[in-house]
Amino acid sequence: MKLRLxxxxxxxxxxxxxxxxxxxxxxxxxxxxxxxxTSGKSTCIxxxxxxxxxxxxxxxxxxxxxxxxxxxxxxxxDKQLDVIESSVLLELQNSKGDVYTIKxxxxxxxxxxxxxxxxxxxxxxxxxxxxKQSDFFVRVPGGATRERGFHTWLAxxxxxxxxxxxxxxxxxxxxxxxxxFPLNFIEQKRGWTGIQAxxxxxxxxxxxxxxxxxxVLNLDKAGLERKAQQIKDRIDSLKVRWRERCAEIELLxxxxxxxxxxxxxxxxxxxxxxxxPTVRVTKGENWIVLGQFRKDLEQRLKQLEHEEIPTTAGxxxxxxxxxxxxxxxxxxxxxxxxTQIVRVEELEAExxxxxxxxxxxxxxxRQHQDAQLLVKYKSQVAKSIDLDRCPVCSRDMDxxxxxxxxxxxxxxxxDNISFLQEERKAVQVMVRHAEKNLGAEQxxxxxxxxxxxxxxxxxxAAKESLVEDGRLPSSAAIRERIEVRETLQLVAEIxxxxxxxxxxxxxxxxxxxxxxxxxxxxxxxxxxSDTDKLSRxxxxxxxxxxxxxxxxxxxxxxxxxxxxxxxxxSDLDWYFEASASDNIRAxxxxxxxxxxxxxxxxxxxxxxxxxxxxxxxxxxxxxxxxFLKRASSSLNFDNQVIIATSESSDLLKASMxxxxxxxxxxxxxxxIVHKL
Amino acid sequence: xxxxxxxxxxxxxxxxxxxxxPGDKRLVWRAYLVLLFLDRLSRAKTSSLMKLxxxxxxxxxxxxxxxxxxxxxxxxxxxxxVHFDPGLPRVLAYLTASGLVERNSAHRYKLTDAGEKFVxxxxxxxxxxxxxxxxxxxxxxxxxxxxxxxxxxxx
Numbered sequence: 001m002k003l004r005l006x007x008x009x010x011x012x013x014x015x016x017x018x019x020x021x022x023x024x025x026x027x028x029x030x031x032x033x034x035x036x037x038t039s040g041k042s043t044c045i046x047x048x049x050x051x052x053x054x055x056x057x058x059x060x061x062x063x064x065x066x067x068x069x070x071x072x073x074x075x076x077x078d079k080q081l082d083v084i085e086s087s088v089l090l091e092l093q094n095s096k097g098d099v100y101t102i103k104x105x106x107x108x109x110x111x112x113x114x115x116x117x118x119x120x121x122x123x124x125x126x127x128x129x130x131x132k133q134s135d136f137f138v139r140v141p142g143g144a145t146r147e148r149g150f151h152t153w154l155a156x157x158x159x160x161x162x163x164x165x166x167x168x169x170x171x172x173x174x175x176x177x178x179x180x181f182p183l184n185f186i187e188q189k190r191g192w193t194g195i196q197a198x199x200x201x202x203x204x205x206x207x208x209x210x211x212x213x214x215x216v217l218n219l220d221k222a223g224l225e226r227k228a229q230q231i232k233d234r235i236d237s238l239k240v241r242w243r244e245r246c247a248e249i250e251l252l253x254x255x256x257x258x259x260x261x262x263x264x265x266x267x268x269x270x271x272x273x274x275x276x277p278t279v280r281v282t283k284g285e286n287w288i289v290l291g292q293f294r295k296d297l298e299q300r301l302k303q304l305e306h307e308e309i310p311t312t313a314g315x316x317x318x319x320x321x322x323x324x325x326x327x328x329x330x331x332x333x334x335x336x337x338x339t340q341i342v343r344v345e346e347l348e349a350e351x352x353x354x355x356x357x358x359x360x361x362x363x364x365x366r367q368h369q370d371a372q373l374l375v376k377y378k379s380q381v382a383k384s385i386d387l388d389r390c391p392v393c394s395r396d397m398d399x400x401x402x403x404x405x406x407x408x409x410x411x412x413x414x415d416n417i418s419f420l421q422e423e424r425k426a427v428q429v430m431v432r433h434a435e436k437n438l439g440a441e442q443x444x445x446x447x448x449x450x451x452x453x454x455x456x457x458x459x460x461a462a463k464e465s466l467v468e469d470g471r472l473p474s475s476a477a478i479r480e481r482i483e484v485r486e487t488l489q490l491v492a493e494i495x496x497x498x499x500x501x502x503x504x505x506x507x508x509x510x511x512x513x514x515x516x517x518x519x520x521x522x523x524x525x526x527x528x529s530d531t532d533k534l535s536r537x538x539x540x541x542x543x544x545x546x547x548x549x550x551x552x553x554x555x556x557x558x559x560x561x562x563x564x565x566x567x568x569x570s571d572l573d574w575y576f577e578a579s580a581s582d583n584i585r586a587x588x589x590x591x592x593x594x595x596x597x598x599x600x601x602x603x604x605x606x607x608x609x610x611x612x613x614x615x616x617x618x619x620x621x622x623x624x625x626x627f628l629k630r631a632s633s634s635l636n637f638d639n640q641v642i643i644a645t646s647e648s649s650d651l652l653k654a655s656m657x658x659x660x661x662x663x664x665x666x667x668x669x670x671x672i673v674h675k676l
Numbered sequence: 677x678x679x680x681x682x683x684x685x686x687x688x689x690x691x692x693x694x695x696x697x698p699g700d701k702r703l704v705w706r707a708y709l710v711l712l713f714l715d716r717l718s719r720a721k722t723s724s725l726m727k728l729x730x731x732x733x734x735x736x737x738x739x740x741x742x743x744x745x746x747x748x749x750x751x752x753x754x755x756x757x758v759h760f761d762p763g764l765p766r767v768l769a770y771l772t773a774s775g776l777v778e779r780n781s782a783h784r785y786k787l788t789d790a791g792e793k794f795v796x797x798x799x800x801x802x803x804x805x806x807x808x809x810x811x812x813x814x815x816x817x818x819x820x821x822x823x824x825x826x827x828x829x830x831x
Contacts (some may be wrong), residue, residue, distance in 0.1 A: 363738060366806075367699025373803035374704045378794075401701045401763035411694040419696050 002158040003606045004028075004640055006091040006099070007123040008048055010673065012070055014081040018676045019074060022123065023664060025642055027093075029635030030628065030661035033644045033672075034652055040672035041644040042188050043067050045612045047088040049185055051104050053115055053138030053150050056178040056200040057185065069673055070106045076675065083107050091123045094157050101131075102150075113137050115150045144174045151177045160604055163226060165211045168204045176203055179212050181606075183594060186587065188612040194583070195566055195590055213565040216594065217534075218603045220527040231519050235267075235512065242267040242508050249501050252494050253279055257447035258290060259440045263505075269516055271509035279498065282447040290495065297488045304481050313470030315477070322476075323462040330455040337448040344445050347438040354431045361424045368417045375413065454483075526562055534560045537597050541567055544589035544630060548623040552578035558586075566590075588614060588627050592641075599637045608640035615647055625655040632659045700736045706767045708804060709735055711776060711795040714787040716811045717819050721787040728768070728785060730824045733758045735807055745810070747827055748818060756827050 004027060010020040023044065025031045035041050046066055049055055058065040068074075070086045085108040091101045101122035104115045115138055118131040136150035137143060144151040144162060154177060155162050162174040182191075182198040190197045196209045205211060214222035246265050253260050263277040279290035288296075312319070398410045411419060458476070465476040526534070538560040545555035553569050561568040567590060569577075578586065591609055598605035609631075615624055624647070631641040645652065649667055656663065666672050699705060713731045714721050723731075734744035747756050768785060771777040776791035787795070798804065 360737075364699040367702065367705055370803050371699060371702040371705040373801065374708050377797045377801060377803065378704065399703050400697050401703055401706050401766055408692055408695040410697045413702065415694065416696050416699075 002095055002160070002604070003608060004093040005048065005608060005610075005642065006093055006121065008044060008051075008091070009089040009123045010044065010047055010070065011087050011089070011676075012074060012083055012673065013085040014074065014083060016076065016079065016081050016675070019076065019081070019673055020086075020676050021672045021674065022676075024124065025640065026662035028638050028640055030632040030659070031640070031642045032628070032652065032656070032661055032663045033642070033666075034647065034649065034663060035644075035666035035670075035672050036668045037646045039666060039670075040069060041646065042612055043069055044672060045185070045187060045610060045644055047106070048090055048610070049181075049187070050106065051088045051090040051102055051115070052154065052177075052181075053104070053143070054178050054181050054185070056139075056176075056202070057182055057198040058187065060200070060202050064106055064112065066106055072107075074673065089123055091121050092157075095159065098157070100157075113139050117150075117153070144176050158606060163211070163215055163222065165208075166206045166229070168206055173203060173205060175205070175208075175211055175215055176200075179203065179205065179208050180215060180604075183212065183216055183591060184606055184609055186591060186609075186611045186614070191612065192584055192587060192614075195587055209566075210564060216604050217530075217537075217565065217597075218601070219530045219533070221525065221530050224522050224527070228519065228522050231515050231522075235515050235519075238508050238512050238515070239267045242505065245501050245504050245508070249498060252497050252501070254443065256281055256491065256494060257443045257450065258282075258494075259287075259443055267512055268509055269513045271506040277502065282444045287444075290491070294488070294491050294495065297484055297491065301481075301484045301488060304477075304484065309473040309477050309481070311471055312465050312468045312474045315474055316466065316470070319462055319465055319474070319476065323459065323466070326455060326459045326462060330452065330459055333448060333452045333455055337445065337452055340441065340445045340448050344438065344441050347434065347441055351431065351434040351438055354427060354434055358424065358427045358431060361420055361427060365417060365420045365424065368413055368420065372413050372417070531562070533597065533601055534562065534565065536600075537593050538567075540593035540596050541586075541589045544592060545585060547626045547630065548585040548588060549626075550582050550585045550589075552582040584614065585623060585627075592627075592631060595634065595639055595641075599639070607638070608642070610642045610644075612644045613646065614643060615645055625659075628655055628661070629659050632661050635660055701763065703767065703770065705804075706732075706763065707771055707776075708795070708798070709807070710764075710767055710771060711787065711791055712798075712804070712808065712811060714777065714785065715792065715795045716808075717814060717816055718787075719816045719820070721792070722780065722784050724784050724821055725765075725768075726828075727819075727821050727824050729760050729764060730758055730828065731819070732761055732764050735810075736761070741810060748814070748823075758828060 005025050006027065007022065007024045009022045012019040021040065021044065023033065033041060033044070043066060046055075046058060047070065049057060050064065050066060055065050064071060070083065070088075072083055074081050074083060086106040087103055087108070088106060089101055089103045091099065093099045099119075099121050101118045101120065102115055103118065103122075105112065115136045117134045117136060119133075120131050122131060135148070136153055137148055138150045140149070143149040144155065146152060162177070164172045165175045167173055178200050182196045185198065186192065187198055196212065199209060199212075201208070211222070213219075243265065246263065249260055249263065258279050258281045260277050260279050262273060262275050264273065280287040281290055281293045282288075283293065399413075400410045410416075458479070461476040461479045465474045468475065538558070541560070542555045542558055545558065557569045558567050560566070567586060588611075591611075594603075595605060595607070595609055597603065598607065614627065628643070631643070634641050647655070649665060652663070652665075710728065710732070713728055713735075714723055717723075717731060718727070730744075734740050743756070768777065771791070772779060772785075776788055776794055777785050778788050780786050798808070
């Protein structure tokens with residue numbers, strides 16, 4: 001027993017005074033509320049739902065989903081009385097014995113989203129004043145997660161921890177209480193149209209019925225699936241971090257116009273990759289490995305540091321010679337840059353052509369998919385219209401506008417789509433390849449441009465040196481020293497940052513490997529304990545169906561589906577095949593079966609059931625008696641079953657023979673809602 | 677020695693394989709397109725061949741579509757180069773023979789009642805969704821015969 005409904009009170013203020021009703025439910029076992037039709041039974045049941053903030057089960061409307069007797073006008077004898085103000089109170093108790101009374105206004109000036117909670121039994125023991133009061137809210141964002149949300153409190157009060165579930169849009173949300181309680185409140189209008197028929201759909205929770213049942217049945221599968229989802233989320237975050245690292249590496253290498261090879265942009269589980277990622281720097285026409293580049297620089301620096309800075313006069317001849325070489329290399333670099341520009345332009349053109357091709361394939365695929373749909377719709381409306389044959393001469397048209405002009409027959413639309421999808425795959429690979437090439441060639445162009453600028457500066461420095469005072473140290477020589485030192489420093493910094501990033505990638509790969517291993521360990525589907533629970537539920541359902549006189553199928557044929565957890569008959573949805581009264585019997589058997597199952601298993605069942613008018617479609621009197629008898633067994637298990645019915649007093653008495661239960665009878669012309 | 681023998685082939689057989697067709701050449705796709713022109717972009721569900729040619733060109737690809745829409749918005753200064761597709765008369769002949777479209781005394785094409793019912797089945801489906809959205813953003817008044825004629829003759 002997670003939640004017990006102790007008492008309910010309806011208060012309707014009119015100018016003729018206070019109207020309403022007060023119902024005291026049996027603390028455990030069966031309570032039957034009997035009254036004539038239109039005397040307010042459903043009003044009470046629905047008001048209880050409303051008090052608990054569960055009115056989403058009654059429809060999507062923002063209006064209070066309760067009849068006029070509590071919202072506008074009530075009929076008392078031949079008097080019509082306007083409703084001035086009305087509220088519903090519900091006295092609750094949880095398994096720890098904590099008693100609270102909740103109150104929600106139906107008509108009046110208060111915010112309809114407000115639920116007031118009072119400590120203690122305000123209905124059964126109204127003498128205690130003033131009770132401590134706290135305010136909660138329903139039907140506001142966060143109503144099931146925020147501290148002031150009524151459902152946050154209610155879930156905690158029942159000892160429930162609501163699971164996070166997937167929505168259709170890929171987001172997650174808590175499994176709202178409104179999605180769980182259709183298993184406990186079988187409301188009159190929609191409740192008897194199927195199992196979990198009062199399920200609100202506006203929350204857009206994926207497979208919401210299964211999720212609710214997994215929660216109530218406390219199946220391991222749900223927990224395992226959540227765990228699998230958590231692993232997937234963690235892997236997704238690893239993927240993002242991997243890509244961030246790659247982007248950083250790209251940025252770093254870009255600073256010295258280098259490229260990195262052998263590094264996957266996508267998360268990898270194996271590290272180090274073979275061959276290990278190498279960074280290459282362009283040097284004139286060639287690419288050299290970063291390590292070598294650094295070594296060369298170090299060597300050159302060492303060499304320079306050993307030498308004394310020469311005076312201009314001392315190296316005049318050498319400088320002249322060097323100037324010549326420099327000018328030559330400047331010329332070469334300039335030429336190389338020009339060819340490189342053409343190369344980059346070619347690659348850019350190639351890439352944009354491939355892009356165009358990719359787009360046109362996309363469009364072609366869409367047109368074909370449309371064509372596929374259109375053929376389907378066409379066949380639904382006009383079978384006589386044939387697309388393959390000319391309507392006049394019956395010549396084969398091949399389903400194309402081109403007719404027979406083309407030499408080969410046209411592919412079918414389906415084949416054409418898969419053909420295009422294959423082509424799309426190929427083009428995508430080519431686009432990726434082209435982009436990678438282009439990136440590398442662009443860097444090379446940048447390097448050549450930097451090199452040209454550098455060479456130009458060298459030429460200028462050499463020229464300046466030659467006209468300087470011969471006794472001064474050569475500015476060209478000084479320049480080279482500064483430059484080599486600076487480049488070396490930059491390369492060292494980049495090298496270090498690269499190492500840090502590669503180290504981080506290695507860490508990510510290790511984590512990924514761990515997650516993958518963990519993912520493998522999670523068993524798929526139902527565990528042994530899950531199947532045990534479901535097969536026991538099946539037994540309970542079959543047992544009851546026999547008792548209730550279910551005839552549409554052999555009750556033995558019915559079992560619980562491992563996918564939907566609903567009763568099935570040899571994998572069929574039996575619901576449409578069975579008679580209307582047998583559908584009602586199946587709903588009795590299933591909902592009661594869940595309650596009974598919760599007695600022997602650890603489950604999240606609230607421990608109570610409320611049926612409004614279970615005698616739908618005139619299920620036979622004797623099967624109703626069997627149902628009442630079965631439901632009354634809840635007395636021995638601290639469960640509560642509340643039934644509202646308009647069965648005649650005599651018949652009910654006959655049905656209740658030998659059954660222990662609390663009957664609240666409102667014999668005609670008494671109504672449930674009356675003057676208090 | 678024969679080249680085939682050289683290649684080690686004792687027998688060579690040829691098989692006709694079906695070849696892919698561009699999506700806009702699929703009869704069903706184009707037939708619905710033309711029906712939509714008459715249904716949504718024509719006054720009294722009737723259009724001249726010239727107008728159908730322009731619309732046919734405009735809706736055959738996204739590229740054409742954006743060019744066409746830009747021209748309607750008047751920010752297109754060059755001449756509109758409309759490709760007259762020989763497939764269109766074929767589609768019209770097919771639709772006429774199927775009884776979905778008829779040619780009236782002024783040699784204009786009109787959607788028949790059957791055609792109207794036929795095209796109505798697209799309501800609420802995903803087929804040609806994007807194209808229908810574009811069409812809905814236009815109205816028959818914005819693509820009158822005169823206007824399309826003017827677009828074609830603009831210097």
